[in-house]
Amino acid sequence: xxxxxxxxxxxxxxxxxxxxxxxxxxxxxxxxxxxxxxxxxxxxxxxxxxxxxxxxxxxxxxxxxxxxxxxxxxxxxxxxxxxxxxxxxxxxxxxxxxxxxxxxxxxxxxxxxxxxxxxxxxxxxxxxxxxxxxxxxxxxxxxxxxxxxxxxxxxxxxxxxxxxxxxxxxxxxxxxxxxxxxxxxxxxxxxxxxxxxxxxxxxxxxxxxxxxxxxxxxxxxxxxxxxxxxxxxxxxxxxxxxxxxxxxxxxxxxxxxxxxxxxxxxxxxxxxxxxxxxxxxxxxxxxxxxxxxxxxx
Numbered sequence: 001x002x003x004x005x006x007x008x009x010x011x012x013x014x015x016x017x018x019x020x021x022x023x024x025x026x027x028x029x030x031x032x033x034x035x036x037x038x039x040x041x042x043x044x045x046x047x048x049x050x051x052x053x054x055x056x057x058x059x060x061x062x063x064x065x066x067x068x069x070x071x072x073x074x075x076x077x078x079x080x081x082x083x084x085x086x087x088x089x090x091x092x093x094x095x096x097x098x099x100x101x102x103x104x105x106x107x108x109x110x111x112x113x114x115x116x117x118x119x120x121x122x123x124x125x126x127x128x129x130x131x132x133x134x135x136x137x138x139x140x141x142x143x144x145x146x147x148x149x150x151x152x153x154x155x156x157x158x159x160x161x162x163x164x165x166x167x168x169x170x171x172x173x174x175x176x177x178x179x180x181x182x183x184x185x186x187x188x189x190x191x192x193x194x195x196x197x198x199x200x201x202x203x204x205x206x207x208x209x210x211x212x213x214x215x216x217x218x219x220x221x222x223x224x225x226x227x228x229x230x231x232x233x234x235x236x237x238x239x240x241x242x243x244x245x246x247x248x249x250x251x252x253x254x255x256x257x258x259x260x261x262x263x264x265x266x267x268x269x270x271x272x273x274x275x276x277x278x279x280x281x282x283x284x285x286x287x288x289x290x291x292x293x294x295x296x297x
Contacts (some may be wrong), residue, residue: 003278007212007250007257008249008253009286010241011201011252011255011256012252012283013138013283013285013286013288014247014264015251015252015255015283016265016280016283017039017081017280017282017284018247019022019265019266019267019280020042020043020044020045020072020173020200020264020265020267020282021038021042021043021044021045021205021267021269021273021276022044022046022047022265022267022273023044023045023046023064023167023268023269024046024047024049024269024271024273025047025049025052025057025059025060025267026049026271027269027273027274028059028060028063028270029062029066029189029239030274031044031060031063031069031273032066032067034067034069034273034274034277035067035068036277036279037274037277037278037280038069038277038280039200040068040069041068041070042069042070043069043070043072043100044064044069044070044071044072044148045072045073045074045102045173045238045266046060046061046064046072046073046074047074047134048073048074048075048079048106050075050158054089054092054115054262056066057073057093057121057130058092058096060073060094061073061093061096061097061098062097062113063097063207064097065080065096065097066097066124068098070099070100071096071097071098072098072100072102072103072136073093073098073102073103074101074102075093075101075102075103075121076104076105076108077103077104077105077106077111077115077118077121078105078106078110078111078112078113078116078159079106079108079111079112079113079117079122079190080109080111080112080114080115081112081113081118081196082113082114082115082116085113086115086121086124087126087130087161087214090126090129090130090132091130092097092128092208093148094130094131094132096124097277099131099132099133099134100132100134100136100292101127101135102134102136102137102138102173103104103118103121103122103135103136103137104118104137104138105138107116107146113202117155119155119159121163122135122159122162122163122166122168122233123162125166127168128166128167128168131169132168132231133167133169134168134169134171135163135168135169135170135171136170136171136172136173136200136234137160137170137172137173138157138173138174138175139154139156139170139172139173139174139175139186139200139202140152140174140175141174141177141182141183141185142175142177142186142188153214154295155197155233156172156190157190157193157195159172160172160190160195160196160197161195161273162197164196164197165198165286168232169198169274170197170198171198171199172190172195172197172198172200173200173202173278174186174199174200174202174235174266175202176202176204176268177201177202177203177254178204178247179247179272180250180251180254181245183201183262184254184261185249185263186257187199187261188261190250191213191260191261198263198264198293199261199262199263200262200263200264200265200266201251201264201265201266202265202267202268203244203247203248203261203266203267203268204244204264204268204270204277205243205244205267205268205270205272205275205276205279206243206244206265206275206279207222207270207271207272207274209256243279244267245283248265248283251265267279268281
């Protein structure tokens with residue numbers, strides 16, 4: 001983290017120490033080891049991979065909670081087969097230690113049951129019935145590859161308004177991006193529209209540039225992908241690693257200039273849960289490392 005601006009280090013450290021992180025079912029055995037890097041109570045989002053079962057999600061949430069973290073499971077609503085299954089899953093997730101959900105439509109052309117979009121779940125009243133007071137929903141600062149921009153904007157505003165009207169704490173967690181400007185413009189737009197929900201910037205954890213380019217194209221990352229490809233340089237660098245240090249600096253500067261613009265960061269680990277957790281600890285400890293360096297000098 002040596003490239004970080006020293007004047008920003010305390011704010012960077014705060015964002016890193018409060019950041020949420022994602023884990024997948026293929027990293028089940030790494031969760032308890034994450035305690036070496038992440039403090040108790042850290043939000044750990046539990047992803048729902050293609051062909052993953054609800055039983056696997058429940059097992060992973062139980063393990064995340066047992067490790068002392070706060071599990072936030074992804075719930076793709078288009079995979080819910082019936083209202084009864086929704087009831088069963090909400091009840092089981094609460095029993096597994098979840099107090100917050102990330103509701104997403106899911107990239108499925110046709111729903112397998114009665115639910116097509118997140119708003120239908122929010123309006124059902126079932127979250128409150130099962131004791132959930134917090135909910136995360138997806139934010140798309142750079143749009144979506146298969147959904148018109150105006151539809152995305154409508155849905156984002158509607159979900160934030162609906163959650164607020166029924167007493168839920170709503171968090172908009174964004175898709176990952178590689179350039180701060182599109183995110184900042186998007187967050188400003190929401191605030192000007194009266195959105196008071198929490199806004200959390202999604203960042204890609206440390207990974208090779210080649211991997212990030214592939215994931216970005218698949219996930220529909222928009223204009224900010226140029227920041228990734230333009231910095232890659234020669235083909236050899238496609239195999240090198242990239243961490244979110246510089247982007248985190250840019251976001252921290254934005255938060256200094258516009259307090260309240262956004263409320264935190266979320267790290268996508270892409271199968272590198274422990275690696276990303278280690279990066280977060282390093283970022284959180286940066287100010288202390290600088291103090292130690294000055295003392296030594």
